[in-house]
Amino acid sequence: MWDSLRQSLDLTLFWEYRTILLRGLLQNIYIFFGGALLATALAFAIGAARLSKRGTVRVLSTGYAELFRNTPEYVFLIWVYYVLPIIFSRLLATKFNFSPYAAAVLALGVSYSGFLSETVRAGILAIPRTHIDAAMALGMSRWMIMRRIIAPQAIRRMLPEALNQYVSLFKATSLVSLIAVEDLMYQVSMITVHEMRPLPLYTGAALLYCGIIIAAAQCIQHLSDRWRQRGWA
């Protein structure tokens, strides 16, 4: 056991392949940003639609959020990659194909928009009605109320929960290796096949993810805490 423990913590192999692994990690980061952007945009749209005055809009957007909150990311990823192109090709009557990158961004973005829309909704709901009434009494337009009263407060309230969702999203980017995006885990599997030494590579990958996520989450929390406090006069 001690020998295998020493072997798994021996990171020379990890260092040897650092350029390939870093290139893989970069793919993770690209897909994370693409997915986060898509998820955030969709979440604001859906979250606002769930508070709409019109019943149909409300029902549809709630259905959307429930659907994607309950869909496993992996199943949805595979579905987007294999099924969606076929449906599109039949509809458009031409050959249509996703690159694995596009499929990954689309699947992860849409998956996480369900969770995030819940956060957006809660953030907007948490704003006291009187703030809006007061703004209206001052003669602000609806757009101005949204931009200057609701959004700054709602975003500050949402931030801690949204940060959790982004962490989950980053963790989920490890799945994209399964549709042959050449990300970190893909490279780790390839090197394992090549070197026949799974111990240090998989342990290294686990520790690397762990380190990145903890460090990034701590940093963002510190920075955002300062910014949030400024708004709570």
Place this chain on the structure above:
Amino acid sequence: MLDNFNRLVLANLHTLGAGLSVTAYVCFFSFLLAVVLGAMACLVRLYVPFIRIVAIGYIEFCRATPIFVQLLWVNYVWPELFGFPKSVVGAGIIALALQSSGYLAETFRSGIEGLPKGQREAALAVGMTHFQIMRRIVMPQVLLVMAPSLVNQMTVVIKSSTLVSVIAIPDLMYEALKIVNAWFEPIEVLTSTALIYVVAIFLISMLAKRVSDRFRNKYGLAAQA
């Protein structure tokens, strides 16, 4: 389309059913293990000062590592490192449990720390032992407060369990992908599989929420919104 549906989904219903039962088996045991491990990690973190750092490290590691990475790590590294698990099913269960135990430990902790301190002092004053306080004052309340997060974590376990197909556990996703690879007709099978998962997760979370709301109402906590 309907032809394909009959040929690919209905004709293979027993295979998919067998897969679903493997999924259920894996989810059940990993969730059970996760609750036990999570409670242990939380108790160690709160009440055992000199190995607290180990518990904190464990919790942070479990929470900050993707489930997919943990799955491969447990599956490939643990047998050589610790001599177990001996089977892929064991590896799947342990990996899923690891991931959730980290989250559950934190939920437990916030539940315990959220209890008013006066209750504990009152219980000490009437002469209860620490074990009695845990069992009769703290645990019942913590479980009620935690119920919604427990339900939530259960759905997360089911969602993550789709990944165990990657290490060749014959769960629902594995059987579905096998059919896809045999016929190269992904539409019907994958869509049905996705719907089965969505419906199953939705039903289970509804049911669990019902049960937890019942208990919360009975013992004086408001039902969750």
